[in-house]
Amino acid sequence: MHNKKLGIIDLTKEKITTEAPSDELRKKLLGGRGMNVWYLNKLLPKNVDPLSPKNVMIIGTGFMTGTLAPSSSRFSTTARSPETGFLGDTNCGGFFGAELRYAGFDRLILLGKAKKPSYIYVNDGAIEVRDADGYWGMDTYEVQQAFNRDLGECVSLVCGPAAEKLVRYGCLRTGVKNAGGRCGLGTVMGSKNIKGVVAAGTGGIEIAHPDQFLAYVEELKDYLMGSKITPILGSVGTPLLYEVSNAFGGIRTNNSQLNAWTDAYNASEVEKHVEKMVSCSSCFVHCRHRNTLNGEGPEYTALSLLGTNIGLEKLTDCIKLQNQVNQLGLDVSSTGTYLAWATELFERGMIDTKLTGGLKLSFGDYETYTKLIDMINERKGFGDILAEGQYAAPKLNDPNQDYLIAVKGLPQSDPHDVRYMRAFALGIATSSRGADHLRSRPTLEIFFKLPQEVKEKIYGFTGISPDPTSFKGKEKVVYFSENIYATIDCMGICKFQCQGFNSPHFLGYPHFRKLIKLAADWDYSDKVIREVGPRVLDIERIFNLKQGMTKAHDTLPRRYFDDPAPLKLAKGHHIDRKEFAKVLDKYYNLHGWTLEGNVKPARMAELENLGGIA
Numbered sequence: 001m002h003n004k005k006l007g008i009i010d011l012t013k014e015k016i017t018t019e020a021p022s023d024e025l026r027k028k029l030l031g032g033r034g035m036n037v038w039y040l041n042k043l044l045p046k047n048v049d050p051l052s053p054k055n056v057m058i059i060g061t062g063f064m065t066g067t068l069a070p071s072s073s074r075f076s077t078t079a080r081s082p083e084t085g086f087l088g089d090t091n092c093g094g095f096f097g098a099e100l101r102y103a104g105f106d107r108l109i110l111l112g113k114a115k116k117p118s119y120i121y122v123n124d125g126a127i128e129v130r131d132a133d134g135y136w137g138m139d140t141y142e143v144q145q146a147f148n149r150d151l152g153e154c155v156s157l158v159c160g161p162a163a164e165k166l167v168r169y170g171c172l173r174t175g176v177k178n179a180g181g182r183c184g185l186g187t188v189m190g191s192k193n194i195k196g197v198v199a200a201g202t203g204g205i206e207i208a209h210p211d212q213f214l215a216y217v218e219e220l221k222d223y224l225m226g227s228k229i230t231p232i233l234g235s236v237g238t239p240l241l242y243e244v245s246n247a248f249g250g251i252r253t254n255n256s257q258l259n260a261w262t263d264a265y266n267a268s269e270v271e272k273h274v275e276k277m278v279s280c281s282s283c284f285v286h287c288r289h290r291n292t293l294n295g296e297g298p299e300y301t302a303l304s305l306l307g308t309n310i311g312l313e314k315l316t317d318c319i320k321l322q323n324q325v326n327q328l329g330l331d332v333s334s335t336g337t338y339l340a341w342a343t344e345l346f347e348r349g350m351i352d353t354k355l356t357g358g359l360k361l362s363f364g365d366y367e368t369y370t371k372l373i374d375m376i377n378e379r380k381g382f383g384d385i386l387a388e389g390q391y392a393a394p395k396l397n398d399p400n401q402d403y404l405i406a407v408k409g410l411p412q413s414d415p416h417d418v419r420y421m422r423a424f425a426l427g428i429a430t431s432s433r434g435a436d437h438l439r440s441r442p443t444l445e446i447f448f449k450l451p452q453e454v455k456e457k458i459y460g461f462t463g464i465s466p467d468p469t470s471f472k473g474k475e476k477v478v479y480f481s482e483n484i485y486a487t488i489d490c491m492g493i494c495k496f497q498c499q500g501f502n503s504p505h506f507l508g509y510p511h512f513r514k515l516i517k518l519a520a521d522w523d524y525s526d527k528v529i530r531e532v533g534p535r536v537l538d539i540e541r542i543f544n545l546k547q548g549m550t551k552a553h554d555t556l557p558r559r560y561f562d563d564p565a566p567l568k569l570a571k572g573h574h575i576d577r578k579e580f581a582k583v584l585d586k587y588y589n590l591h592g593w594t595l596e597g598n599v600k601p602a603r604m605a606e607l608e609n610l611g612g613i614a
């Protein structure tokens with residue numbers, strides 16, 4: 001496979017250089033998330049303010065991004081997070097990643113800060129930093145339309161006005177719905193005075209065995225389309241998960257005070273507000289909604305975080321809030337969590353109208369929420385306090401964040417109340433970027449009634465309890481899930497088409513090996529491909545430890561320990577602290593880390609010397 005270039009853009013020095021990463025590095029990490037965090041760990045000093053020019057921002061495509069491999073649209077963006085202070089990393093689909101490769105680059109590294117508002121233009125092997133006069137201040141829809149109008153056919157990755165004002169959870173957006181949502185990476189872009197990166201390319205991607213690759217792609221397409229889940233995803237998208245989760249009491253509601261909500265959010269109700277289904281690059285599933293309220297979505301995450309978790313009864317109110325948040329360039333999960341947090345504190349009397357500037361917060365109040373979202377974006381009044389995310393805790397009279405549903409300072413993106421699901425609980429507690437559902441979400445544990453021997457064959461471990469409320473063996477479930485998901489993120493393929501996320505039978509390690517062989521003529525054994533995920537996770541751990549993370553950060557929100565779930569099948573369930581401590585030690589042991597969660601010196605030395613920077 002043709003090795004596209006790495007572009008290094010020093011915005012302060014106004015200097016642009018290119019280089020070609022070594023094959024050694026690419027073979028060890030493939031691309032995407034893995035190579036991004038390796039470069040970040042190499043280039044970023046300790047204790048750098050995430051909003052300072054010294055932060056490093058990396059945009060990197062996956063190994064298969066832009067090819068015809070199924071759903072190979074993904075790219076990752078990585079920096080130190082202004083929302084958490086730890087690893088900031090977000091994975092996104094759409095068409096930008098493919099276009100960046102067609103324009104000649106696998107990866108861009110942004111250093112320093114531009115002297116004035118600017119944008120980066122990447123076109124057929126060349127990079128320019130251009131004046132963004134006229135684009136600054138535009139929302140994420142407007143600016144993409146303006147780039148297309150002014151520059152011709154192109155695809156852009158942009159930040160919104162919230163990121164320009166350094167709201168700590170500003171996201172990146174490409175297209176109408178695709179978001180690099182987590183960790184405030186849009187805010188890092190805004191802090192560098194960059195409005196967006198625009199890619200326009202006419203190049204292709206060289207494939208070692210093109211005819212065989214195309215034939216295998218067709219084979220995989222038939223295989224994936226033969227699954228029961230693929231047509232459903234193409235029909236109703238991710239909202240299909242809401243009904244089954246709500247049935248057992250797994251839906252976060254009213255800041256996780258409740259764990260079930262109305263049937264008005266079922267996929268059949270969402271369908272009434274869908275104009276058509278759309279897709280990302282190289283995808284035949286078409287799982288995304290174009291809604292009738294001038295936006296895309298809602299995804300399952302938005303249904304919860306900007307719906308049930310703030311107590312909205314009307315689905316249309318949820319969709320309107322989601323569209324508003326997307327347009328302003330705010331992270332859906334974080335925005336919804338901070339609104340819910342503040343609402344519970346207000347209802348408990350811990351904050352009052354003196355702090356909120358006269359706003360009376362109550363769950364279900366759409367009008368106040370839409371007003372408050374605008375205030376967050378504008379950093380006005382109480383919105384300026386909430387714009388600080390977890391760092392607002394002292395002003396909100398919740399200094400220990402007892403009522404914030406977050407891990408490592410990152411609000412939980414998973415709609416699931418994890419008190420009933422022990423593997424999910426361990427997964428969000430140990431995720432490298434904070435409370436998350438895309439790093440280790442063990443879907444097979446709850447949504448598929450598989451024979452135990454089938455699940456254990458998939459995981460590669462025995463001794464795993466089939467009871468979702470038991471911690472027995474669940475460290476093995478999380479270990480399997482996070483390793484394959486890290487590999488998927490390096491490949492640049494969508495998790496929806498891969499094993500463990502939505503199906504036990506989708507693409508897995510054998511498929512990845514064959515795609516790599518046909519694309520690059522690299523021979524990977526089963527052992528070698530399975531080493532990629534652990535390597536990435538260890539590098540992420542090393543980075544976080546450098547930023548001050550300790551074992552104490554691998555934990556859960558207080559509520560999940562202390563407050564039993566009140567509704568449905570999950571009623572009475574909570575996480576026992578002693579059981580959690582035991583399974584955490586077992587999880588560390590599987591990784592080969594110390595009991596304090598540290599990567600051992602020999603492994604650190606090995607990972608520091610993979611090659612790749614001249």
